[in-house]
Amino acid sequence: MTTDFSGGGDPRRTIELLWGLREGSRPGPKPRFTVAEIAAAGLAIADADGLAALSMRRVAERLGVSAMSLYTYVPGKAELIDLMLDTIFGEVSLTFDGTDGWHERLERVARENWQLYLRHPWLLQVATSRPPLGPHLIAKYDFELRAIDGIGLTDIEMDLVVQMVGDYVHGAARTAVSATLVAQRTGRTDEQWWAEVAPVLEKVLDPAATPTATRVGAAAGEEYNAPGDPARAFEFGLRCLLNGIDVLIAKKR
Amino acid sequence: MTTDFSGGGDPRRTIELLWGLREGSRPGPKPRFTVAEIAAAGLAIADADGLAALSMRRVAERLGVSAMSLYTYVPGKAELIDLMLDTIFGEVSLTFDGTDGWHERLERVARENWQLYLRHPWLLQVATSRPPLGPHLIAKYDFELRAIDGIGLTDIEMDLVVQMVGDYVHGAARTAVSATLVAQRTGRTDEQWWAEVAPVLEKVLDPAATPTATRVGAAAGEEYNAPGDPARAFEFGLRCLLNGIDVLIAKKR
DNA sequence: TCCTATCACTTTACAGCGTACGGAGTTCGT
DNA sequence: ACGAACTCCGTACGCTGTAAAGTGATAGGA
Missing domain, CATH: 1.10.357.10 (Tetracycline Repressor, domain 2)
Structure with a gap:
């Protein structure tokens, strides 16, 4: 049941976001959010209401900004999903304590x-x-x-x-x-x-x-x-x- | 990667359509299509351009009618997809000729x-x-x-x-x-x-x-x-x- | 043959989608 | 103090499924 594709956006930009490159002080207003916060907002929506309910407008609304603001943090929806993916992969516990088989x-x-x-x-x-x-x-x-x-x-x-x-x-x-x-x-x-189907099927x-x-x-x-x-x-x-x-x-x- | 659900529509109506009930002569103009033709049109679109490209308007366009006409044949998109499903299940050849293991x-x-x-x-x-x-x-x-x-x-x-x-x-x-x-x-x-990803990843x-x-x-x-x-x-x-x-x-x- | 119930088909309308574009206001390095 | 870089926003486009209401065609029963 695949609908969206990971790697649908610019893969280089995605990796830069995922590993937190592109940091350092620069001119312009301070960002109000971190990229991780954007991903977390999207994650909360997708967990609660499914991927179909994940829209840029909805993520923005949850963060209290307009939809287009998100595009300063993330190139597009594809990259946002990639960020959400790596976030949940982080939930997996990575040790086999004691089990040696x-x-x-x-x-x-x-x-x-x-x-x-x-x-x-x-x-x-x-x-x-x-x-x-x-x-x-x-x-x-x-x-x-x-x-x-x-x-x-x-x-x-x-x-x-x-x-x-x-x-x-x-x-x-x-x-x-x-x-x-x-x-x-x-x-x-x-x-x-x-119960609804059985009588017709019979x-x-x-x-x-x-x-x-x-x-x-x-x-x-x-x-x-x-x-x-x-x-x-x-x-x-x-x-x-x-x-x-x-x-x-x-x-x- | 599931997006659409089979059984999303009225299941009784779907079964009636699938087994060709509801036939017989009735007042009103003759239908221009059979239900199978509607399904075939949808199938052609989904095969060619994917499920995302399957829209009621597009199916209707392919058949030369307006979008809303389809709703006289099919209660909605969910049932159309169910019809398409049973159609392709019919492609499976059902005999094991000669193989006895x-x-x-x-x-x-x-x-x-x-x-x-x-x-x-x-x-x-x-x-x-x-x-x-x-x-x-x-x-x-x-x-x-x-x-x-x-x-x-x-x-x-x-x-x-x-x-x-x-x-x-x-x-x-x-x-x-x-x-x-x-x-x-x-x-x-x-x-x-x-080639694009490797240098950044390194x-x-x-x-x-x-x-x-x-x-x-x-x-x-x-x-x-x-x-x-x-x-x-x-x-x-x-x-x-x-x-x-x-x-x-x-x-x- | 006419009446009427039923059906096929249409146009219009709504809210929501991703994001391109252009503009306004803020903050940094120099 | 200045210009560049940045955050943020309003508007716009074409797309979606389908609800509602109207028009005209056709069958069976009288």
């Missing part, structure tokens, strides 16, 4: 990302294939690699494993988050939705044509009381993924 | 979804936690379940496995698609982007602080000439996932 460490990495998506659902809507190379992103990448360093994988394999876990967690988190968001948005619980559906879907769908519906159980699906998928990496390492020996 | 069959399922995302990148931006329960979606779900039917999994486990594969493929496809989209959007290749980055990221990042950069190689990552992740399911089944015996 890569299995637990990689699980920690997955859960840390999972939590990040749950705390900041708008993160799911930002494509980060050219990520904002800020200090927190790089520290996070380092942390994730350290989870599987020195266990017999090549550097490329390490990158691939981190990528894979990231991809899976993103997919699972998206399912989880969108389930709660769509309930909020429509004002209907999954049960209410199903009229048109031919169980004989799709017996497997009918059987499993019924079983799942009874078990979850909903189209699915995202948290349980995440636990299940995470275990499978880790087992798969076990196999990969075992084969190399 | 679940490994190959599940791989087929994953690749079929992967291709679907590559053909219709806008699909990545639609949250389908309450899916449009049209004929093609249900047939697709049935197909995916048949891949792993009768191999010793419970019904719930079958649903979880399909969910897991779907989540992973979505995550991996998103990475792949956004890599090509961001290149188009910015008009810069990954190499050009890196100034601020301390390799001693994040040695693992520095080492692996350098190795990955040399191997890919880019931040990553999405197609290769997908192959790697898919293999891991399938191996993980192997372990799950083996443990049950």
